[in-house]
Amino acid sequence: MSSHHFVKEQQEPALVILDTTGITFEQIAPLLEWVPTVMVAQEEIFTVISWGIKVDLILADLEFQKENFKLLEEQYPVKFLGVKNGDYLNESLQYLIASKHGAANIVGFDHQKVFDLEPMLEFFDLVIWDGSIRYFPVKNGNFKKWFTACDVQLHAPEGSLIEIKNAEGSHILEIQPTTIIAVPEGISEFNSKGLFWIGQIFNTEA
Incomplete structure (x- = not known):
C-alpha cells in the first residue's frame, strides 16, 4: 500500500x-x-x-x-x-x-x-x-464493553476472582486454567482486584 x-x-x-x-x-x-x-x-x-x-x-x-x-x-x-x-x-x-x-x-x-x-x-x-484469539490486558481491574453474543476467555492467575455483570445478571467467577464464558449481546462489565486478560475469538470465516 x-x-x-x-x-x-x-x-x-x-x-x-x-x-x-x-x-x-x-x-x-x-x-x-x-x-x-x-x-x-x-x-x-x-x-x-x-x-x-x-x-x-x-x-x-x-x-x-x-x-x-x-x-x-x-x-x-x-x-x-x-x-x-x-x-x-x-x-x-x-x-x-x-x-x-x-x-x-x-x-x-x-x-x-x-x-x-x-x-x-x-x-x-x-x-x-x-x-484465532485476540487477548488484551485489563490493567486497572475494570473493563466494560458492548459485545455481540460470543464466547470470551478470561486469563488470570488460577484462583483469581472476576465479577461479571451483564444482561444475564451478576456473578463472581473463580478463574481456572482455561476459563471460557458466553456473554450475551450488549454491555458486559468485568471487575477484579488484579490485572487480567480477556481473549476474544476472531471469526476467521467473517
Whole structure:
C-alpha cells in the first residue's frame, strides 16, 4: 500500500509477527490500516512477504542475515535487527521501547505466557494474537464493553476472582486454567482486584 511510505511517528501500534501458525492474512489486514511499524521473526518473513506486507525490520540471527542479505535490496527499505538465541520477542520490545512506541500487536505469542509480559505493560499497551484469539490486558481491574453474543476467555492467575455483570445478571467467577464464558449481546462489565486478560475469538470465516 502506497501509504506505507508516509513518515511514521510511532503513534500507531507496532505489529510484531513471531509465528503465523493458525493466523490468516485476513486477521492481519486490519492491523495494517494505519501503517504501523512491522517487525517479523526470520522464520516467518517469507510467509509475510507472500502476503504482500511491507516489512520494516526482520528479527534475525547473524547466520540468517548472511544467507539472506539480498532481502535488504529486494524488500528495501527493510533492515535487520540482530537477535541472539531466538529471543525475538524481547529484542522487538526493547526496540519499540527505545523508539518510543506506545503500543504493539504481537502475533503468534502463547497466551499462557502473557504474565511474562506484564512488566512491559508499564511502558506500552500490548495486544496478543494466539491463533484465532485476540487477548488484551485489563490493567486497572475494570473493563466494560458492548459485545455481540460470543464466547470470551478470561486469563488470570488460577484462583483469581472476576465479577461479571451483564444482561444475564451478576456473578463472581473463580478463574481456572482455561476459563471460557458466553456473554450475551450488549454491555458486559468485568471487575477484579488484579490485572487480567480477556481473549476474544476472531471469526476467521467473517
